[in-house]
Amino acid sequence: MRSGAKIGIAGGVFVVVAGGVGYGAYNLWNGLNGSGGGGGSADTAQAAPARTGPPTADEISGVAKDFLAAWAKGDAARAAQLTNNVADSQPLLAGYRADAHVTRVTLTPGAASGAKVPFTVQATISYEGKTKPWSYASSLSVVRGLTTGRALVDWAPSVVHPDLKKGQTLTTGEAESAPIKAVDVNGVELTKAKYPSLGPVLDSLRQKYGDKAGGKPGIETYIGASGSAGGATEGSGGGSADSPAPARTLLTLSKGTPALLHTTLDARAQAAAEVAVKKFSESSVVAVRPSTGEIRAIANNRADAFDAATQGKLAPGSTMKIMTAAMLIDNGLASEKSPLLCEPSVVWQGQTFHNLDNFSIPGGTMEQAFARSCNTAFIKPVGKLNDRGIADTALPDTAKKYFGIGSVWNVGIPTFDGSVPQTSGPNTAAAMIGQGLVQMNPLNMASVTATARSGAFHQPVIVPRSLREGDTATARPLPAATAQQLRDMMHTTATAGYGTGTVAMSGVGGYKGAKTGSAEVDAQGKSNSWFTGFSDDLAAAAVVQSGGHGGDAAGPVVAAVLAAGS
Known part of the structure; x- marks a missing residue:
């Protein structure tokens, strides 16, 4: 220290x-x-x-x-x-x-x-x-x-100093923690110079594991939190995302002894993510391995240098329909091939919700409503949930029970772990399409997609279990039939001519699936673009703030990472 x-x-x-x-x-x-x-x-x-x-x-x-x-x-x-x-x-x-x-x-x-x-x-x-x-x-x-x-x-x-923010100070002295030599799953070194958007992640990993992994601090000039010696704490719901940032080294007067730190990241996927986010300002992406929960890539391209990929709190738009579909299936209200009414608009407790351009799908199924991202089809069943007295709790219960949203994640770096709270009034309907009080980030949505792909929640991790203190979050496996229907509907979205993710995913190989989303934000002229998808054993999710439709901006970011494979 x-x-x-x-x-x-x-x-x-x-x-x-x-x-x-x-x-x-x-x-x-x-x-x-x-x-x-x-x-x-x-x-x-x-x-x-x-x-x-x-x-x-x-x-x-x-x-x-x-x-x-x-x-x-x-x-x-x-x-x-x-x-x-x-x-x-x-x-x-x-x-x-x-x-x-x-x-x-x-x-x-x-x-x-x-x-x-x-x-x-x-x-x-x-x-x-x-x-x-x-x-x-x-x-x-x-x-x-x-x-x-x-x-x-x-x-x-x-x-x-241009990197100084309120509540921070400049200090020269013994480093807060030992330096690290972070390597990916194949032993490739991960540096800020080669992978710039990994900067906050590497700083967090150093803060938490530099001393544990056997390193020795050097003498540095660094930016640290005023009146404290520490950086952010480990994930604890949304709390960790609001903690002070890890110290940032500006000048090294004498090098310490770096600790060798193995991570779950993959240099190929990370390199693809770095290039992909550069094409869109205010963009973030995360890739996760569905079979294990191992994080393969984290990248951001933001003016404020905030790690929105893992700590952001944004409405996820229609990517939320993955969990909403699971909830409807779990409660016996719909299935992949069953009819699901898609009207131009629907009213719930005095608030009107519309589809894009007020489209409808006469005689459509849930699969078609999912692939075309019909809002009204996923809001209409709220009435039946209300008749059972579970309208305000059904979605939060499904999110926690099967997808781990609402649990405390132990990732290895500070994270916001998603929030699908109990609601009332119009917010209950809005939550079904990823609006209202729902808050997520690309890490959360990549994990949701990974759960649908593998059939079971594997809490995202970035370092070996032996280094992480505390419990790893768990959830029940999805019922096999539910998981298969989610995969089928996501596959249709990524491959059918009418699927909203087909264009973006056209260059991605393997068995693939996707879900698009556009989240409207108050006082923001253009909606946030969301996209999540999988290809074989890799899932990824991205958001581009003010990017418009999901397939237009976030879609190409996700597709580029999935195409790199892992």
Whole structure:
């Protein structure tokens, strides 16, 4: 574990360079006293003549240079006074020297773009006799103070480092955990450089298993949670997804001894997933082996770098109909070849639900309704469930009993384990088609598909059982006839001319099946695209936020991963 001791640095030398001209005490004091268009202090300082409107170009340039000069000089108090949030900015700016152990820094502003000023950082970090250069780029924005009218740096932790977020700090010291050498099922090394979207996963694996697997920590500069030594805890329903992120290494001053960590990932599937998500922004995908629950690939392409593939909480749309179909079969309300009325619209407790373009299937079966993704066919039976007094509980019961949704998963990394809660009113009908209060992510839906494919729930895992502490979630096997009907209907969806997944799955070989989904989100102009499918002993699910129809965006992502095989 990281040492809790933080050793201060005395006598550090700080330099700021702006446009080739040195900025020192003269410019700093000039700005603080409000002359020359400098930034001025925060709203608690002596008020200057109030100004309104956006900061001028001179004000932006002046306050940026003065702020960088104070920061580079090591004067956190003065730099903080040039921001619009002294209380939050001063500890981070002071910690840059005291906690991150920066002994020298050159800050070079670039050309402003409106109120935004980019700058580069050339620094030196020294800790216990070890010294190493450190460089990166960041930016700041200038706004007008609400009370004083002065130009001020609009404070955000990302000013200090672009990866810093609220509640995090920069620290240099003994690493929180030993480094790892993660390998896939075939012994291929998995690195952030080769598989970029595995970054959060590898960080989590290191956090949890680096020391257990026999490694030794090194000395690093890292981003960690403020006031804590740890990262996220293991999966516990939705709780783990909200825990602090694992520490992120920015610079290694001395390498530790890496622990060899075997994972269930497959380099081929992972490589395909990395390429596939790059084609769509805000996309995530997970692949799972149905016969074992072993996770084969996890990939994200998101602006916020969040691991939505395993920790996201989104309505899954019509991919939910896999579990809804299982519930209807289990309760004797429908079967694969039985009639299931598909009308253009249906009303449940005052709310009207529609099919896409209000289509209908006269004389259709559940298989056809499933393959064409008819919403009304899967909502209409709610009335019969209501007559039995189980309308609000039937779907949650099926989700937990057969698919493990509602249990606590012990995956080996932080996960959100899906939520199909008891409901009432229109939310009961909405849940049948993956809307309302239902929340899932690609890991959850890949597991649901894997359960349908294999006939039994195998809780997803990413490391060997010997490393994972705690119990593994279990569920009852699906009745054989139910499992076969789910596979048949998914196969029809992926192969029949009218199946909504046929186009996306056309290039996937083997025995295959699929289910599409589109989830409407309030205040979002375009629905989220969902797709889940299987090919032989590999299942995958993907979501592309604002991607539209399931087969249009998420479909090609899943198909690419399945085609890579495992």
